[in-house]
Amino acid sequence: MSGVSSSWSVTEPSKLSKWLAATLVLAYTLITLLPLLWIISTGFKSGPDSISYPPKVVFEPSLEGYVNLFTTRTRLGAEAFAALPPPETWYDRIVRQSGMVIAGPSRFGERFLNSVIIGFGSTALSIFLGTLAAYGFSRFKVPLKDDLLFFILSTRMMPPIAVAIPIYLMYRQLGLSDTHLGMILLYTAVNISLAVWLLKGFIDEIPREYEEAALIDGYTRFQAFRKVVLPQAATGIASTAIFCLIFAWNEYAFAVLLTSGKAQTAPPFIPTIIGVGGQDWPAVAAGATIFLLPVMIFTILLRKHLLRGITFGAVRK
Amino acid sequence: MTPTPLDRLARATPPSMARRVRGLSDRTIAWLFVAPTIALLLAINIFPLIWTVRLSFTNFAANKPNAEVKWVGLRNYERILTDDGIWATMQTTAHFLFWTLFFQVLIGFTLAWLINRKFKGNDLLTTLIVLPMMLSPAVVGNFWTFLYQPQIGLVNYMVELLTGTPASSFSMLGPGGLAPWSIVIVDTWMWTPFVMLICLAGLRSIPDYIYEAAEIDRASKWRQFWTITIPMVLPFLMLAVLFRGIENFKMFDMVTLLTGGGPGNETLLTSIDLKREAFEKWRTGYSSAYAIILFVTVFGLASIYVKALNKVKER
Numbered sequence: 200m201s202g203v204s205s206s207w208s209v210t211e212p213s214k215l216s217k218w219l220a221a222t223l224v225l226a227y228t229l230i231t232l233l234p235l236l237w238i239i240s241t242g243f244k245s246g247p248d249s250i251s252y253p254p255k256v257v258f259e260p261s262l263e264g265y266v267n268l269f270t271t272r273t274r275l276g277a278e279a280f281a282a283l284p285p286p287e288t289w290y291d292r293i294v295r296q297s298g299m300v301i302a303g304p305s306r307f308g309e310r311f312l313n314s315v316i317i318g319f320g321s322t323a324l325s326i327f328l329g330t331l332a333a334y335g336f337s338r339f340k341v342p343l344k345d346d347l348l349f350f351i352l353s354t355r356m357m358p359p360i361a362v363a364i365p366i367y368l369m370y371r372q373l374g375l376s377d378t379h380l381g382m383i384l385l386y387t388a389v390n391i392s393l394a395v396w397l398l399k400g401f402i403d404e405i406p407r408e409y410e411e412a413a414l415i416d417g418y419t420r421f422q423a424f425r426k427v428v429l430p431q432a433a434t435g436i437a438s439t440a441i442f443c444l445i446f447a448w449n450e451y452a453f454a455v456l457l458t459s460g461k462a463q464t465a466p467p468f469i470p471t472i473i474g475v476g477g478q479d480w481p482a483v484a485a486g487a488t489i490f491l492l493p494v495m496i497f498t499i500l501l502r503k504h505l506l507r508g509i510t511f512g513a514v515r516k
Numbered sequence: 517m518t519p520t521p522l523d524r525l526a527r528a529t530p531p532s533m534a535r536r537v538r539g540l541s542d543r544t545i546a547w548l549f550v551a552p553t554i555a556l557l558l559a560i561n562i563f564p565l566i567w568t569v570r571l572s573f574t575n576f577a578a579n580k581p582n583a584e585v586k587w588v589g590l591r592n593y594e595r596i597l598t599d600d601g602i603w604a605t606m607q608t609t610a611h612f613l614f615w616t617l618f619f620q621v622l623i624g625f626t627l628a629w630l631i632n633r634k635f636k637g638n639d640l641l642t643t644l645i646v647l648p649m650m651l652s653p654a655v656v657g658n659f660w661t662f663l664y665q666p667q668i669g670l671v672n673y674m675v676e677l678l679t680g681t682p683a684s685s686f687s688m689l690g691p692g693g694l695a696p697w698s699i700v701i702v703d704t705w706m707w708t709p710f711v712m713l714i715c716l717a718g719l720r721s722i723p724d725y726i727y728e729a730a731e732i733d734r735a736s737k738w739r740q741f742w743t744i745t746i747p748m749v750l751p752f753l754m755l756a757v758l759f760r761g762i763e764n765f766k767m768f769d770m771v772t773l774l775t776g777g778g779p780g781n782e783t784l785l786t787s788i789d790l791k792r793e794a795f796e797k798w799r800t801g802y803s804s805a806y807a808i809i810l811f812v813t814v815f816g817l818a819s820i821y822v823k824a825l826n827k828v829k830e831r
Contacts, residue, residue: 217635218635220633220635221633221635221637223630224631224638224641224645227623231648231705231709232647234660234663235647235648237663241662250665251668252668328552328553328556331548332549332550332553335545335547335548339543339545339546339549340543341547341550350557351553351557353815354557356766356811356814357561357766357811358765358766358807358814360790361790361811362565364568364571364800364803364804364807365563365565365567365571365804366560367578367795368578368800384560385560388557391553391557421545449651449655451652451654451769451772451773452769456791466652466655467654469654478662486655487658490652490655491652491655491656495651498643498646499643502642502643502646505713506717509713510714510759514752
């Protein structure tokens with residue numbers, strides 16, 4: 200732009216209005232982050248501190264919540280408790296303070312691992328199938344292309360419970376209920392519409408000339424796809440993958456209806472963490488923190504492509 | 517260009533076979549690329565959908581797989597459409613949809629408009645503001661029940677601090693009529709950033725010269741806002757409403773963990789009601805019909821809305 204207009208422009212907001220806007224947006228940011236900060240801080244509170252009134256902002260940090268998240272504990276009689284040898288580890292010591300002993304590991308580790316396996320498995324499959332289909336739709340004349348693309352999108356309009364009824368029956372007959380494979384296939388089927396739409400947008404932006412040059416040089420279609428298109432689409436593929444991963448990571452409805460033990464992911468598990476007299480809030484908060492932090496980090500990494508991802512590629516910046 | 521191993525291999529293979537590999541018509545390649553996706557969707561989306569339609573004409577119950585299945589024709593549909601309880605859940609859903617969209621559009625647009633003043637640090641704040649919408653609705657919804665705890669919750673405390681209403685005098689999720697608003701608050705907290713991001717893209721797409729021209733014509737800021745800003749952002753805003761509308765019509769996870777439909781049936785959204793019918797009362801045939809009715813409703817409303825959206829875009 201010209202140097203003259205940058206010194207003063209009718210469209211440049213005044214200093215005062217900038218200050219006012221900044222203050223209001225900052226205030227909103229602080230309010231909206233409060234619940235998240237509360238989750239993180241509750242994870243480091245002791246049981247009584249977490250439910251004290253008025254709510255405690257300053258408290259003595261404790262790892263009780265994290266220890267409770269990963270263990271199951273039992274209460275011993277006074278005599279048996281007194282007869283125990285002194286605690287060996289720091290987590291033993293924390294549990295002893297509340298008059299209990301560790302009975303074994305909890306199921307959180309397993310559930311978290313299930314989330315990782317199903318999340319990454321379905322993401323890999325969605326990206327593999329989605330990239331192929333997106334390339335096909337982007338570069339070739341596919342009969343009924345627009346109808347197929349719309350059909351792929353419309354699968355997202357189904358309420359999850361409506362899909363879950365027949366899937367439940369189908370999986371029961373095929374032996375896929377409560378298995379990793381069943382959940383990976385299901386999440387792939389849900390994610391594929393996002394993957395195809397986003398990746399088609401990214402591949403559309405790669406000039407065809409590159410591939411044509413490669414074809415003239417004697418590459419086959421597959422070689423051109425692998426060696427020319429894929430490297431060019433790498434950023435798009437990576438950000439699509441993160442969106443698929445976040446969906447599978449966060450999904451609750453199918454997980455709670457179709458899995459019970461073996462293949463259950465963390466979201467249906469975390470709300471069931473209970474202690475004495477209701478939910479063990481520090482442990483729930485600790486689990487939530489461990490579960491939510493990766494997504495927060497990914498969101499920050501993804502900020503440039505966020506808009507595109509959440510609108511199926513309909514809005515591009 | 518140096519020959520790759522594949523090139524060498526191609527040269528070594530007999531010409532007829534090389535032609536066969538290379539000579540796959542574009543049409544065949546296109547189908548090879550697209551078919552696996554279509555096959556997966558047919559298996560896990562379309563086939564189940566057809567099965568649901570079939571079940572919806574029967575009295576099948578999934579917990580009694582050996583019982584005799586009878587065709588009941590349209591009776592399931594008839595019972596659903598004349599059931600007062602279901603109309604009540606539809607109203608609850610409509611209330612939830614209307615108010616979440618209202619607040620999200622209002623706050624989301626205002627935020628976008630403020631952020632568009634391009635003050636220092638607006639990128640950082642935008643990134644922080646969007647965090648809630650990317651998180652697991654189930655995990656976050658569950659934690660909000662802690663913030664909403666009667667007597668000791670952070671929300672009750674804040675209300676006491678700001679308005680003087682005693683924290684023990686009301687319960688956000690219990691009886692007293694606040695629960696339908698409590699779920700609106702959490703949904704608004706979570707999804708306002710979504711509307712904000714899309715509005716921001718809309719605001720940034722308006723070229724400066726339009727405002728400059730308006731300024732030369734001595735149009736007031738107020739007039740510029742209503743005749744330039746709003747009409748130019750409207751297609752974006754409508755898109756945001758479409759996405760949020762579809763998602764909230766399907767709303768299940770967050771509200772299930774916040775209220776589970778209660779107290780009483782005060783927050784019983786259609787998806788939660790459907791889950792009860794299908795997976796607690798095991799009326800599979802009946803709930804299949806229910807599911808089809810919901811799907812047709814979303815699909816129909818969305819199609820009408822998209823037509824309106826395209827008209828606005830053309831203008």
